[in-house]
Amino acid sequence: MLQRGTFDPARARRVQTVASPRGGRSRSRFRPACPQDQQRRRRRRLGLREGGTLLVLWREARSLESEQLHKGLEHTLIIAELLLMLNDCQLSYILFANVQNGEELNIFEKGSRTAYKQESHTLEAVKLLEFDLKQTLNKVMTHLFGKDLEIRWVDCYFPFTHPSFEMEIKFQEEWLEVLGCGIMEQQLVNSAGAQDRIGYAFGLGLERLAMILYGIPDIRLFWSEDERFFKQFQVTHIDQKVTFQPFSKYPPLVNDISFWIPRDGYEENDFYDLVRNIGGDLVEKVSLIDQFKHPKTEKISHCYRITYRHMERTLTQEEVCTIHRAIEKGTVEKLGVEGRY
Secondary structure (H helix, E strand, C coil), X not given: CEECCECCHHHCCEXXXXXXXCCCCCEEEEECCCCCCCCHHHHXXXXXXXXXXXXXXXXXXXXXXXXXXXXXXXXXXXXXXXXXXXXXXXXXXXXXXXXXXXXXXXXXXXXXXXXXXXXXXXXXXXXXHHXXXXXXXXXXXXXXXXXXXXXXXXXXXXXXXXXXXXXXXXXXXXXXXXXXXXXXXXXXXXXXXXXCEECEEEEECHHHXXXXXXXXXXXXXXXXXXXXXXXXXXXXXCCCCCCCCCCCCCCCEEEEEEEEECCCCCCHHHHHHHHHHHHHHHEEEEEEEEEEECCCCCCEEEXXXXXXXXXXXXXXXXXXHHHHHHHHHHHHHHHCCEECX
């Protein structure tokens, strides 16, 4: 979290956090990051720099431990000192242009809500927190899956954060959403007794992380009762490496659906959600296979392919047709499309 206070560049250090060998509190080792290519004036303004990376220490975790947000918030997670790593010197200058040695970093303002911030937050504070949030989660994922992991961030909406983001990871040549996060709505933070702070929240999709970690191709396997799946994870040690071994599945049934989309208000994710809500666990995959723009009317048509498969038995075409017709009807009624079926 960021807290209203003063900026002290002397506290900016390179920090390595390690677990206590006795299972107690974590400890941190500090090593000054002396700049090689920065003038003294800029170092005082921006903080210390090493290897093209700026590291700024905003608040120590030890003081966060002693000053809990609220007695009712028992599930807060403090990993280490809050660091900001800015590789672009130009970006660094923009973010800290108004923060002089000993001056206050303005976190709050009486402004207006935009796509980038809440009405009570300054844009500078939100960008700093957003950067730290994404860098922290990027490092978690590369620690789990390696530095060659392909990651991208997508803007999204959650009711308790703004702005909000989703992380997607390249898995089996497709982008897989693995977590959601964002800057906490200030009303929630205020209700916890922390009116002088702003913070972020995130939620991890543990099943999706396990899919990538173990090479599991279908998330529905986690709710299957097939012993061929569970036996693969009965290991003698938690660190034992496991790679999922595919086993025979029941045959899929594939149906296509196409429609003209409205000029405004159509979101592809809304269609995916509708299919999942109606088809449930019987829907294995939904993919956009064709787009067409009419040369005269300029109307746009989408064609999607829906793959149905039951995890424990063979589906009949009659069962699938019933579900598919319900999806066609729901698409017209709820998304305002014009069916081509």
